[in-house]
Amino acid sequence: xxxxxxxxxxxxxxxxxxxxxxxxxxxxxxxxxxxxxxxxxxxxxxxxxxxxxxxxxxxxxxxxxxxxxxxxxxxxxxxxxxxxxxxxxxxxxxxxxxxxxxxxxxxxxxxxxxxxxxxxxxxxxxxxxxxxxxxxxxxxxxxxxxxxxxxxxxxxxxxxxxxxxxxxxxxxxxxxxxxxxxxxxxxxxxxxxxxxxxxxxxxxxxxxxxxxxxxxxxxxxxxxxxxxxxxxxxxxxxxxxxxxxxxxxxxxxxxxxxxxxxxxxxxxxxxxx
Amino acid sequence: xxxxxxxxxxxxxxxxxxxxxxxxxxxxxxxxxxxxxxxxxxxxxxxxxxxxxxxxxxxxxxxxxxxxxxxxxxxxxxxxxxxxxxxxxxxxxxxxxxxxxxxxxxxxxxxxxxxxxxxxxxxxxxxxxxxxxxxxxxxxxxxxxxxxxxxxxxxxxxxxxxxxxxxxxxxxxxxxxxxxxxxxxxxxxxxxxxxxxxxxxxxxxxxxxxxxxxxxxxxxxxxxxxxxxxxxxxxxxxxxxxxxxxxxxxxxxxxxxxxxxxxxxxxxxxxxxxxxxxxxxxxxxxxxxxxxxxxxxxxxxxxxxxxxxxxxxxxxxxxxxxxxxxxxxxxxxxxxxxxxxxxxxxxxxxxxxxxxxxxxxxxxxxxxxxxxxxxxxxxxxxxxxxxxxxxxxxxxxxxxxxxxxxxxxxxxxxxxxxxxx
Numbered sequence: 001x002x003x004x005x006x007x008x009x010x011x012x013x014x015x016x017x018x019x020x021x022x023x024x025x026x027x028x029x030x031x032x033x034x035x036x037x038x039x040x041x042x043x044x045x046x047x048x049x050x051x052x053x054x055x056x057x058x059x060x061x062x063x064x065x066x067x068x069x070x071x072x073x074x075x076x077x078x079x080x081x082x083x084x085x086x087x088x089x090x091x092x093x094x095x096x097x098x099x100x101x102x103x104x105x106x107x108x109x110x111x112x113x114x115x116x117x118x119x120x121x122x123x124x125x126x127x128x129x130x131x132x133x134x135x136x137x138x139x140x141x142x143x144x145x146x147x148x149x150x151x152x153x154x155x156x157x158x159x160x161x162x163x164x165x166x167x168x169x170x171x172x173x174x175x176x177x178x179x180x181x182x183x184x185x186x187x188x189x190x191x192x193x194x195x196x197x198x199x200x201x202x203x204x205x206x207x208x209x210x211x212x213x214x215x216x217x218x219x220x221x222x223x224x225x226x227x228x229x230x231x232x233x234x235x236x237x238x239x240x241x242x243x244x245x246x247x248x249x250x251x252x253x254x255x256x257x258x259x260x261x262x263x264x265x266x267x268x269x270x271x272x273x
Numbered sequence: 274x275x276x277x278x279x280x281x282x283x284x285x286x287x288x289x290x291x292x293x294x295x296x297x298x299x300x301x302x303x304x305x306x307x308x309x310x311x312x313x314x315x316x317x318x319x320x321x322x323x324x325x326x327x328x329x330x331x332x333x334x335x336x337x338x339x340x341x342x343x344x345x346x347x348x349x350x351x352x353x354x355x356x357x358x359x360x361x362x363x364x365x366x367x368x369x370x371x372x373x374x375x376x377x378x379x380x381x382x383x384x385x386x387x388x389x390x391x392x393x394x395x396x397x398x399x400x401x402x403x404x405x406x407x408x409x410x411x412x413x414x415x416x417x418x419x420x421x422x423x424x425x426x427x428x429x430x431x432x433x434x435x436x437x438x439x440x441x442x443x444x445x446x447x448x449x450x451x452x453x454x455x456x457x458x459x460x461x462x463x464x465x466x467x468x469x470x471x472x473x474x475x476x477x478x479x480x481x482x483x484x485x486x487x488x489x490x491x492x493x494x495x496x497x498x499x500x501x502x503x504x505x506x507x508x509x510x511x512x513x514x515x516x517x518x519x520x521x522x523x524x525x526x527x528x529x530x531x532x533x534x535x536x537x538x539x540x541x542x543x544x545x546x547x548x549x550x551x552x553x554x555x556x557x558x559x560x561x562x563x564x565x566x567x568x569x570x571x572x573x574x575x576x577x578x579x580x581x582x583x584x585x586x587x588x589x590x591x592x593x594x595x596x597x598x599x600x601x602x603x604x605x606x607x608x609x610x611x612x613x614x615x616x617x618x619x620x621x622x623x624x625x626x627x628x629x630x631x632x633x634x635x636x637x638x639x640x641x642x643x644x645x646x647x648x649x650x651x652x653x654x655x656x657x658x659x660x661x662x663x664x665x666x667x668x669x670x671x672x673x674x675x676x677x678x679x680x681x682x683x684x685x686x687x688x689x690x691x692x693x694x
Contacts, residue, residue: 006357006366029397033383033390040385040426111380112398113357270359271287 009267014259019115026114030122034097035129049133053089057082057141064203073205074234076145079138083233084202084226086134087160091168091222092193094127098172099189102180106273116266117259120172124165131161147233156232160225163251167221170255177262180272201226206243218243221251275369276331277450277482278355283328283364285350286321324350326506328364334449337476337483339497339514341490341521344635344665347506348486352376352454355484370449370482373399377454379439384428388419388438391427395442409445416471417441436464444471451475454486465489472496488635490518546583547642547656550619551576554638554666563666568629571666575622577642582616583656584644590624591639592631593661630682633670637661 020027039045057078064070065077072080098120102109105119135157142149179185197203199220206214206227217223218240224247231239238244325347332338342348353359355366356374381398382391392413396406406413414420417437419430427435453472469492476483476496487493493500493514500517502510510520553574556562565571573590639661644654 002369002371004357004366004368004372006354006361006368008363009360025403026397029394029403033386033394036390037383037385105381107377108381108398110358111376113374114398114400267360270353 013263014256015117016115020118023114023118027118027122027125030118031125031129034123034126038126046133049130050137053082053085053134053137056085060085060203070204071208073207073230075147075230079142079145079147080205080230081203082138082141083229084200086131086138087164087226087229088197088200088202088222089134090127090131091164092197093130094124094165094168095172095175096189096193097123097127098168099175099179100186101172101176102269103176103183103186103273109273110270116269117173117262120176121169124169124172127168128165149233150236152236153229153232156229156238160229163221163225163248166251166255170251170258172258173262174254174258177258177265180265180269196220196222199223205230206240214240214243215246218246219250221247221254223247224250274333277334277336277369278330278332278484279365279367280328280330280355281365281367283325283351283354283366284323284362285325285347285354285359286362287324287350323506325354325361328503328508330501330508330511332482332484334370334482335476335480336499337485337497339493339500339517340484340486340503341488341493341500341517342503343667346503348503349376349454350506351503352452352484352486355452368450371400372450372452373443373446373448374452375399375443375446375454376452378436378443382427382435382439385426387426388414388423388430391438392442395439396446399443399446400448401446405447409447413438413441413445416444433464437467440464440468440471444468444475447479449481451481451483453483455488465492469495490521494518542658542660543642543655545657546581547577547579547586547614549575549577549640549642549657549659552640552659552662565628565666565668567631567633567668567670568627569668571626571628573622573624573626575624575640576619577621577657578619579614579616583614583654586614586656587641587643588622589641589643590626591641593637593639594634628668630684631668632682633668635665635667637665 042048044051060081061078065072065081070077075083101119101123102116108114108119109116175185175189199217200222201209201217206217206223209217224240224244227240228238228244228247231237328347328351340348340351350359352374353376354361355368356372356376358376379395381395383394386394392410393403393406397403401409414423417434417440419434419438422430422434427438430438451472472483472485473496475481483496485493485496497514499512500510500514501508502517502520510517551574553561554563555572555574556565557570557572559572575588640657640659642656642658644656
């Protein structure tokens with residue numbers, strides 16, 4: 001028999017994994033709902049997920065690859081930029097959707113109990129589904145440009161996924177919680193993401209940045225992720241393991257601070273919304 | 274037997290205004306610059322109040338307990354804590370069994386999705402597993418009577434179909450403890466009766482424990498074995514249903530605006546050119562009251578003062594049903610001789626209203642002072658506007674005939690009756 005004890009809540013714990021496991025179906029159902037609703041009224045449907053990175057790839061290749069002659073570490077520029085775009089797209093998609101997860105589901109937060117973190121987490125899962133579709137696109141483009149793969153690259157994709165997921169879930173949870181009290185945050189996020197793509201080596205390689213600057217850039221987890229992915233694809237090994245490590249630590253710190261802030265404010269969600 | 278629900282010393286503190294308003298980052302930043310040494314605090318530093326204070330009760334398995342009380346008495350806060358939506362400030366609750374809570378019918382319905390998809394979505398939100406929903410799918414559809422439209426997006430549903438589907442999903446949740454808040458406030462009589470029937474079945478045949486909040490006292494009488502009466506955050510009575518309902522009816526407590534701090538503390542809007550200075554609500558004996566019988570007379574004594582000379586002045590009193598949100602029931606317009614609207618003057622209205630064509634229930638009152646001529650030119654001038662008094666007035670039908678939901682009584686007489694033919 002399940003016994004529930006309700007007491008004034010302590011904000012000093014991170015995640016209740018047992019409870020999250022019990023509610024795993026809800027996590028899946030929420031992302032299923034988001035995917036379903038999103039494609040219900042679009043003509044292009046799933047094609048849109050492919051079209052977005054594909055169009056960006058073409059535009060960036062024309063302007064940055066051809067006109068500006070930005071180096072691409074020996075990879076064909078379209079493959080180079082698409083790899084960055086696929087991961088950046090996952091990160092920015094997950095973060096921007098997660099940031100409004102609570103206010104978009106106001107009715108649920110006020111009327112039904114479930115672990116609140118499921119809402120932003122489920123938007124990350126939704127973005128992950130898009131990510132896998134665009135990853136297939138990446139492999140098709142890479143094969144078309146005769147870029148060989150090595151086994152280490154697949155391992156690196158997995159590691160990159162973990163870091164990106166931690167970062168977007170952590171920052172997403174943080175922003176979603178702030179958004180409940182400060183509604184203007186919702187307008188800041190798209191602008192912030194637009195700027196962030198330039199401080200992340202998506203359209204340029206990290207190698208053109210001054211070494212002292214590279215280290216600062218690595219504090220942005222997405223910088224370490226995208227840079228390492230490329231270096232593994234080119235050489236089969238991570239050229240700057242320290243950068244990747246810094247990015248990984250930054251991702252973990254972001255994730256934990258997101259949860260901590262969420263826990264401190266969660267108690268008042270139903271009262272503020 | 275161990276009680277299935279134990280509530281011990283439960284209290285919940287809120288700041289006045291109940292819900293804290295959200296702020297913009299700009300406001301906080303601006304505050305930081307104007308008062309750099311003041312710590313930013315949670316919400317506004319206004320007085321706090323107890324929405325619930327030291328509530329204690331236990332419920333045995335299989336009991337059906339009704340919770341009654343006026344709006345704002347703390348019923349919904351209690352259910353919100355039991356449903357874990359908001360935590361208590363102090364105290365403890367122990368729930369021994371699976372809890373299904375239904376604070377609103379149709380929470381989380383997604384307009385774009387079909388009935389079938391929404392059954393799975395809503396079921397999961399309420400805490401059912403997908404395999405459970407699959408098992409009960411046909412039962413849910415049958416009860417809701419929507420077989421034909423199961424693959425239609427719910428945005429095309431009539432409100433009746435929508436409500437039936439939403440209630441049906443919740444009714445098949447199969448919890449050990451069912452917590453229901455005011456679900457019957459919506460929907461037609463047929464639907465309400467079906468819901469009561471289903472809840473009765475859950476309680477009596479399946480032996481589940483039910484906590485039930487309603488303004489529909491008839492439903493409480495039909496369903497519950499025991500009744501808890503909450504007033505101003507405190508548990509006033511816990512026991513026999515009939516006794517609790519008597520206590521509730523006999524609550525002749527008046528709207529004493531002076532003791533609540535007068536109308537000056539109410540949220541007000543308007544230019545303030547003319548202001549309400551006091552409002553009294555009196556019964557036919559001339560006593561302050563907020564409890565009236567059907568066909569009683571209600572007397573408003575309204576005083577105002579004029580701070581600046583104006584063109585015209587009208588008073589409107591609106592009755593808003595607390596069941597159906599924002600339904601204008603009655604509008605009392607009173608015009609005043611323009612000669613008297615001079616700066617610095619004071620005035621008083623005394624208005625009698627007979628409560629004949631109104632259905633029993635709770636009504637909130639709104640008071641508006643403005644210029645009607647300006648209103649006609651699509652350019653309303655508001656002088657003073659009181660959104661809501663502290664408490665609603667109650668209109669009670671002494672004959673206790675349940676007329677169901679609604680707001681208006683039309684006078685009618687039988688012209689022809691074919692019975693003798």
